[in-house]
Amino acid sequence: MINLFAKRLLLSVQSPHELAKHLMSSSTTFSQFSPEISTILKSTAVECPAEDQNSVPQLTPISAMSSLITSEEIRERHQNLMKLIDKNSYVGHKPSIILVSASSRPHLADTRIPCTHFKQNSDFIYLTGLTTSQSADCVLALIGGHGEPLESIMFAPFGEQMKQLWDGSDLREQSPWINSICNDFRDISKLKDLMSTHSPSRQLFVSKSGFNQTNGNTNSSESCDKLNPILRNLLNLNSKTAILKMSPLLEQLRLSKSKAECNAMRRVCSIGSLAMANTMGWTNSLSQNTIVNEAHIAAKFEFECRFNGARNISFPIVCGSGQRSTIIHYGNNNQFCSPNDWVMIDGGCEDVDGYNSDITRSWPINGDFGVSRLRRDLHEALCEVQSELISAVSNDSMMTLDLLFKLMCTLLSKVLLDFNAFNITVSPQEAISLAYRLCPHHVSHYLGLDVHDCPSIPRNFTLKPGYCFTVEPGLYFHKSHAMIKPEFQGIGMRVEDDVLMNHSGRVEILTTGCPHKPNLI
Incomplete structure (x- = not known):
């Protein structure tokens, strides 16, 4: 049975x-x-x-497939956010009301057919633990501060029976969880009543998902017309109401991961590493018997992520072979690979708690690193650069991501000079500038509930326990680079791993389950 x-x-x-x-x-x-x-x-x-x-x-x-984040931790996050807002109070010592909007469920073109991929707003995940489309269009309200007890209320669309027939059960199915993290659970139509009662006497904070996505300025407050239409209609506020941005404050809390979050990062990076390693081995065996398309490789990686426990992929997979590996955000993934081509794949996955991995590997389709000695040697040099960068994080207690970027440019400049890659005379200082042209992206970004996590946090912060980030040096010799010798043109490669500064102050490489050195693949 x-x-x-x-x-x-x-x-x-x-x-x-x-x-x-x-x-x-x-x-x-x-x-x-x-x-x-x-x-x-x-x-x-x-x-x-x-x-x-x-x-x-x-x-x-x-x-x-089991959550690592407890309701007690979610409640603690609510308290920490309110304390931080009190500390950074914008308008005297008034209590606050904080509105955190969930993402809306996207639909295909102008149809009512829902997209299968749903990406929840990361601020909403952090404060609710909810990641699925059941929580689409919900709003979390936190009320209190400056001596008032904190009250948390979840507002959700309570669907009619016919709507549930089409879309499945609504958030009421998760009432036990909602009741463990919030004081009350109400229909979204009641949000307007709450605002009419509380908003006149309080500071109003709204998460970034509550604003129009086209609004990219860095002001600390906005007017009502900057709210997205869905939230604006729900609130019915006076047009002169000042709305303060909550997300930059919340990202200060999100930057340093708790022990439970560190375990979630370990888990999702293990899933991503296994998926990438299996994909690499699969292409080596497949190429012996059939013609490989970039779409095959991208699909294999996504399958391996989901098969091994991922809820979603983190972002559209980049899988470029041959000269297409020099296009950093190449995403067509539709060309056939030549037998001796190298491929560069940038991919990651999202776990059940919403945390993300981000991994890049470059390798020869057929697994034979000896076919092109130049590519193999460049790849080994790039791996050595990455090793030195990670060692620098371990050995320098004042390291920042920006300092790591400067070190990367210096190390890559030495590689370029050692390989005599330029067809012009270049000084060591000029080589550092040219290294940036050949690797025009930053060496790192914070990683967590978003792939590029906590975007409002500068990369000049000293790395501290709980910080998770990538280390991803690359070299892209596009055919348009006239100062590069012909034998280098068309070569693109990057090696990217996910790194955690754990609560013991030790540096962990979370993606060691996926090798990148030829002798380990």
């Missing part, structure tokens, strides 16, 4: 939370299943480095 149940469950499960609920809330164990099912459940087990006893010791299909 249990074996039949397991087979049906594996085929019919609707969400990661549902699988966890069925398999973790009961006394069910791997040993209760048949060898066939047990093998399926254990097949993706990967060691996960542990910093504390509460970490995930092993990655399995069950643990990959």
Whole structure:
């Protein structure tokens, strides 16, 4: 009976939370299943480095689909945000009302057909733990500050029966979770009543998702006409009401990850690493028997991410072969690869808690690094540059991402001079400037609930425990670079790993499960 149940469950499960609920809330164990099912459940087990006893010791299909963020931590985040707003009060010592909007569910063109990929607003995830489309168009309200007790209210669209027939059950299905993180749970139509009662006497803060996406200025406050139409219609505010931006303050909290968040980052990076490693091995074997298309490789990576526990991919996969590897944001992924081509793939995945990985690897399609000695040597040099950059983070307690970028340009300039890549005479100082032209992106960005996490936080902050970030040196010899010798033109490569400064002050490379050096692939 249990074996039949397991087979049906594996085929019919609707969400990661549902699988966890069925398999973790009961006394069910791997040993209760048949060898066939047990093998399926254990097949993706990967060691996960542990910093504390509460970490995930092993990655399995069950643990990959189980939330690591507790309701107690969510409640603590509410309190921390309100304290930070009180500390940075803009208008005297008035209490505040904070509105955090969820993303809207996108639809295909002008139809009512919902898109399968739903990306929740990261601020909303951080303050609610909700990632799925069930929470689309919701609003979290936090009320209090300056001596008032904090009250949290979730507003959600309560769908009619016919709408639920089309779209599935609404957020009321998750009432136990909502009640554990909020004081009240109301229909979205009641938000206007709350605002008419509280807004005149309070500072009003709104998350970035509540503003028009075209509004990119850095002002600390905005007028009502800058709100997105959905929220503006819900609030019905006076046109002169000043609206303060909440997200820059919240990102100060999000920047340093808690121990539970660090474990979530370890988990999602393990999933991404396994997916990338399996994709690399697959292309090597596939290329021996058939012609490989970039679309095959991108699809394989996405399949491996989802198969091993990811909820989504983090961003559109970049998979460029041959000369297309010099296009940093190439995304067509539709060309056939020549047998001796190298490919560069930039991809990542999102876990059940909304945290993201971001990995880039470059390798020869057929797995033979010896076909092009120049490419192999350049790749080895690039890997060595990355190793030196990560060592610099470990050895310098005052390191920042901007300082790391300057060091990258210096190290790449030495590589370019050692390889005699220029067809003109270049001084060491000029080589540093040219290195930036050949790697025109930053060496790092913060990583977390967004791939480019906490965008309002400068990259000149000293790296501290809890910070997670990428290290990604690259070289792109586009055919338009006239100062580069012909044999280098058309070569593009990058190596990108995800790094955590853990709570012990130690640097962890979270993506070591995916090798990049030729002798390890």
